[in-house]
Amino acid sequence: MKSLNLQRVFARNTYLISFILLVIVLGINYIVQNNVFELRVLNNNLRTLLPLILLAVGQSIVVIGGGLDLSVGTLVSMLSALLVTWVTPDSTPDQILLAVVLVCAAGMLAGLVNGLVVAYLRLQPMITTYATSFIFSGIALLLLPRPGGSIPRDLSTFYRSPLLDIPLAFYAIALLLLFWSVLRTTRYAQYLYATGSSGAAAYATGVPVRVVRVTTYVWSGLFAALASLTLMLSTGGASQANIGDDMTLDSIVAVVLGGTRLSGGQGGIAGAIIGVMILRVIRNVIFFAAVPTWSQTLVNALIIIAALAGPGLIRLIRRSIGR
Amino acid sequence: MSRLQTMRVIVILLTFVLLFSSMQALVVAQDMCTGPFTIGVSNSFVGSEWRTQMVQNIEDVVAEFNAAGIQVELVVESADTDVAGQQQQIQNLLNRGVNAIIINPGDQNALNLDLEDAVAQGVAVIAVDQEIGAQGVYNVVIDQTEWARISARWLAENLGGAGDIVLIEGFVGHPANEARMSGALEVFGEYPGINIVGRESGGWDQATGQQVMSDFLASLPNIDGVWTQDGMAFGVLAALNTANPEKWPLNTGEARAGYLQLWDEVLMAHPDYKSIGVVNPPGVGADGVRVAMEMLCGGTVDAGQLAGPFGNTLYVPIPYAVTAEDFASYYATVANLPASYTMDGFITQTQAAAFMGQ
Structure with a gap:
């Protein structure tokens, strides 16, 4: 009976295996890097991670709803370019607030375009968002043909420092988890999971499948906007036209590492957050374990593959023991 | 003073001068500089032979210091990565307790705040290949x-x-x-x-x-x-x-x-x-190490030699150019090398020391 309960716990909380994995890699990290839990180190590590965490959260909502968003990285590039063309070191708080609202609106609008094409024109999410990624990339280049940009220094200093001796990113993660736990209690969340697991069945039972699909991309656009805001806070507003492009793949890998299957209808944002942390901690371990320079990339890739295959392997072993 | 005494003094002085200059040529002010030092390297792009040569040159010059009895440990962060990734590279190097960072910045501005943090922690930061405007950072590049x-x-x-x-x-x-x-x-x-x-x-x-x-x-x-x-x-x-x-x-x-x-x-x-x-030498990475070593050994960069768009650049000489006149001799040195090999050049430790002021 007891093992059955444990199985149920794992099934309900898909991120548990990932969480255990994170604890293990963090333990290894601590062995090779004793200062990893010091406030300053923790704060700096999490600060550079927050943009990807936000992006992965948006990605996981799309994936849960049965889609995939390959445009998030270039969307970050475009929105960052947009932000730094509006905000300068001399901007007033009102102007900055307006720019932030406009960037968020632009992100949601870009997501809306993705969502409408996917839900109403019935194009494959992968093809659609791959295509729009070039549009966003093109706009980014138009807005910011050469690297540049700068925001008021006080803002980045605030973002880069711990608040009340707690890394700022902790507050952000707490807010994200709170947002998600509230969302989970709504009917919208039920629709979201139903749409992701089987669109046709959900449609038959009266779920507004198309609308739900569209909203997932709008969420993704909004989180891309938040990611670009934090990225610009972290760099002091210095951007370039391709600053976020590489983040797309990492956001998807993080979602999968967090136990959310790309087939949809399952998973959550906690997993995505854990997934991003695992990705980062693995790189730390490789550096501090003094892996030779020319092997770092390969070792990193092998560990990620192993981590991705881990849950599947565990299921396989459990099944073969069960029989 | 007799003539003999004078001669003796001159000989002794000359010996000292010779001794000093030969030591200088080998390594920096030796008494201050036994180490141990840790030098960190941050490289954000690994797809080119130029970058590979840059990192290898750095490894070579560090080995040279170690052979001369100065303890230098080299830690390298080298991977294809974006701005956030290179910020993490910098953080890792700082958490590793490095005394100096040699960085080939993947972005002209976006890493400045992180590098200024490093300088504030007392780390000597040298940007090579790409000039950046971070406060307290020195660029070592060709013009x-x-x-x-x-x-x-x-x-x-x-x-x-x-x-x-x-x-x-x-x-x-x-x-x-x-x-x-x-x-x-x-x-x-x-x-x-x-x-x-x-x-x-x-x-x-x-x-x-x-x-x-x-x-x-x-x-x-x-x-x-x-x-x-x-x-x-x-x-x-x-x-x-x-x-x-x-x-x-x-x-x-x-x-x-x-x-x-x-x-x-x-x-x-x-x-x-x-x-x-x-020649656009990948050797600037090794040049950066030499300048960093001078700084770690108590040297201060001579403000009078700083130039460039941000006023914090030390220009190293452009090594040479291959032309038709000397083509045959240069061709002989690279005839059997991989096509992507870049012809290289370096500054000496004496040249690095000359960048320091009093």
């Missing part, structure tokens, strides 16, 4: 503007100061490309007889450079010269070699093994062919 002037001057002079030329540039908007173009255009501006009849981007890519050159040959068959840079030069020469036009324009080349090998091949059919390859 890309002068680098471009050398080949532009060669082209203008070898055309006798007159003719129609085309320019094939790298990434428009990239700081290195802008610096080079300004240098080249400045030189061509000094020759009223030189007309620039075309200007295209070859994206610093060999294949694109070849395509652009083929298009130029088709549309402007009478051009007298081509000014280009880096890998695109190979593409330009390959296009010329393939098309073999009636009239061969004069083209600037590059100091890479592949280009010299193609040059040698072209010479068989066109014994009069000439070009120029100005």
Whole structure:
């Protein structure tokens, strides 16, 4: 009976295996890097991670709803370019607030375009968002043909420092988890999971499948906007036209590492957050374990593959023991 | 004082001077500098031979210090990564407790705050290859503007100061490309007889450079010269070699093994062919280590020698240029090397010490 309960716990909380994995890699990290839990180190590590965490959260909502968003990285590039063309070191708080609202609106609008094409024109999410990624990339280049940009220094200093001796990113993660736990209690969340697991069945039972699909991309656009805001806070507003492009793949890998299957209808944002942390901690371990320079990339890739295959392997072993 | 005594004093003094200068040539002020030091390297792009050579040169110079009895540990963060990834590289190096960071910045501005944090923690930070404006950071680079002037001057002079030329540039908007173009255009501006009849981007890519050159040959068959840079030069020469036009324009080349090998091949059919390859040395990484070591040993950078767009750059000399006159001897050194090998050059420890003030 007891093992059955444990199985149920794992099934309900898909991120548990990932969480255990994170604890293990963090333990290894601590062995090779004793200062990893010091406030300053923790704060700096999490600060550079927050943009990807936000992006992965948006990605996981799309994936849960049965889609995939390959445009998030270039969307970050475009929105960052947009932000730094509006905000300068001399901007007033009102102007900055307006720019932030406009960037968020632009992100949601870009997501809306993705969502409408996917839900109403019935194009494959992968093809659609791959295509729009070039549009966003093109706009980014138009807005910011050469690297540049700068925001008021006080803002980045605030973002880069711990608040009340707690890394700022902790507050952000707490807010994200709170947002998600509230969302989970709504009917919208039920629709979201139903749409992701089987669109046709959900449609038959009266779920507004198309609308739900569209909203997932709008969420993704909004989180891309938040990611670009934090990225610009972290760099002091210095951007370039391709600053976020590489983040797309990492956001998807993080979602999968967090136990959310790309087939949809399952998973959550906690997993995505854990997934991003695992990705980062693995790189730390490789550096501090003094892996030779020319092997770092390969070792990193092998560990990620192993981590991705881990849950599947565990299921396989459990099944073969069960029989 | 007798004459003998005077002689003795002179001899002793001379011995000291010789001893000091020979020690200087080997390593920095030895008594202050036994280490141990940890030097961190942050490199955000691993797809090019240039970067590989840069890291290997750094490893070599560190080994040299260790052989001379100065304990230097090298930790390298080298991986293809974006801005956030390189920020993490910097954090990892700081958490590792490095005394100095040698960084090839993947972005001109976005890493400044992190590097300024490092400087505030007492870490010596040297940016190589790409100049950045971070406070307290020193850039160790070659002067890309002068680098471009050398080949532009060669082209203008070898055309006798007159003719129609085309320019094939790298990434428009990239700081290195802008610096080079300004240098080249400045030189061509000094020759009223030189007309620039075309200007295209070859994206610093060999294949694109070849395509652009083929298009130029088709549309402007009478051009007298081509000014280009880096890998695109190979593409330009390959296009010329393939098309073999009636009239061969004069083209600037590059100091890479592949280009010299193609040059040698072209010479068989066109014994009069000439070009120029100005060295853009990956050795700046090792130069950065030498400057960092001077700083770690108590040296302070001489403010009078600082230059560049942000006023924090130490320009290292451009090593040399390969031209038709000395082609054979340079070709012999790279004939059997991989095509992507870049011809290199370094400053000595004495030259690094000369960057320090009192």
